[in-house]
Amino acid sequence: MKSIYVGIDISKKTLDICLIDQGLESYFKITNTIKSVAKFFKGLAEKQVQFFVAMENTGHYNYNLYEVLKCYSFKVYVVDSRHVKKSIGLARGKNDKVDAKRIAIFIERNHQDFQCWKPASKQVQAIKILLSQRRHKVKARQGLKQQNKELKIMKDLACVKKIISINMEQIKQLTSHIKTLEKLIELEIKEDKELHQNIKRIKTVPGIGPxxxxxxxxxxxxxxxxxxxxxxxxxxxxxxxxxxxxxxxxxxxxxxxxxxxxxxxxxxxxxxxxxxxxxxxxxxxxxxxxxxxxxxxxxxxxxxxxxxxxxxxxxxxxxxxxxxxxx
Known part of the structure; x- marks a missing residue:
């Protein structure tokens, strides 16, 4: 079956797409919304062709693509940007269009070396988001604690005492938020019996906590x-x-x-x-x-x-x- 290689450069608002069909290149630019992505790939799915779709991992900005691509039988790959960068050799300049082409060329040459992307379960997706939010809250709390530690040198000043008091209130709020996020993660895990059992297994290893x-x-x-x-x-x-x-x-x-x-x-x-x-x-x-x-x-x-x-x-x-x- 004929193969077409698709490279997608992802940004917050737009997607730059390069299609390589037997050496011929074509380019598209669409908005990064589920409606636009679904419309584009619906047109591709109607062709009797095997598609190899590749993109870099950009976190939340991949979400719309994931939601659409899980409905099709395309071979999808999520590749590390450093791997793509090191594979192109000496290169000068870059833009979104060129990046999309480089991703398409990369997957054309190397798709046999990579495992196809598979959509994660709803529970894993939720844990990923919750754990990311928890990490941000912990970092913010640590920053406030460090500020208080440094301000205590000047604690005789009235304004410094007020700042420390404000920071302490925020630290308490962040601690409460972190505990709430952890409870939500536990609830998501309990929704998946197999995942819950696997986590119980690995938590028996010394040093491995939640x-x-x-x-x-x-x-x-x-x-x-x-x-x-x-x-x-x-x-x-x-x-x-x-x-x-x-x-x-x-x-x-x-x-x-x-x-x-x-x-x-x-x-x-x-x-x-x-x-x-x-x-x-x-x-x-x-x-x-x-x-x-x-x-x-x-x-x-x-x-x-x-x-x-x-x-x-x-x-x-x-x-x-x-x-x-x-x-």
Whole structure:
């Protein structure tokens, strides 16, 4: 069957679309609304052609495309913008039209290397939004706490006391909002029995708490993608890579900066909790430190083990038991 490759550059208000049909390029610009997107893809669906549709992940701005594309049998791919950028080689200048073309060319050359996008469940979508809102609230609360800490140096001034009082009220409100968001996340999880059971499983792992579990759910789309622990560990940025070239370059293996820093940060906190508790991970950590290993390097190894353990529990549909023989 004939194939057409579609690259979409997404912005808040518009979508720039490039179609590549046997080397011939055509361009379209539509508004980023469900009505406009549905009208455009309805016209494409009427053709007896196999479509490969690619876009970058831009967060909320992808929503209208997701809502429409789940109704069609197109092969859809959501690609990392850094992957596209590094694949085009030397390039000068950019605009929305050129970006759409580059995405279309990228998916034409590499579609066989990527897993097709699948729509996430309503519960996972809701958890993703709620967790994002919680993260913003926590960041705002932390900023206010830092302001109060710095203002206490000048607490003798009347205006400073008022500012601290105002900040304290906002901190209380934000804390209340955070608790409400967490309750909403719990309600969404209870709506999906399988997801609820899987979260109960991974929370039995030392160090894995509610935030760690929810973050893993969001990043794996409810444990439907990145189910290979090695790929998830690489995505998270906890796998060290060697840097070697001839005899002039030879460094110790280091983790890559191209990683999901949010999940990496969450797993760092989980690893720090795990090594403070009596379990096999703590024994592993203490033994490696005693051997002279760098503490941060060993913590990174613990993060890697947490990923492998949690994904093993999901795969085997079992609960963690504290009797592992660590190598």
């Amino acid at each position: 935030i760690s579990a929810w973050s893993l759910v969001v990043k794996t789309e409810g444990f439907t993608r990145l189910t290979d622990p090695r790929k998830l560990a690489c995505f998270t940025g906890v796998v060290p890579f060697e840097q070697q070239s001839g005899t002039s370059l030879k460094t110790k293996p280091r983790v890559s900066k191209m990683a999901d820093k949010q999940l990496k940060c969450v797993l760092q906190m989980a690893a720090m909790r795990a090594v403070r508790m009596e379990n096999d991970l703590q024994k592993f950590y203490l033994r490696k430190v005693k051997e002279g290993k760098n503490k941060m390097s060993v913590l990174n190894a613990v993060r890697n083990k947490l990923i492998h353990i949690t994904m093993a529990l999901i795969k085997n549909q079992t609960f963690y038991q504290n009797r592992l023989q660590m190598s």
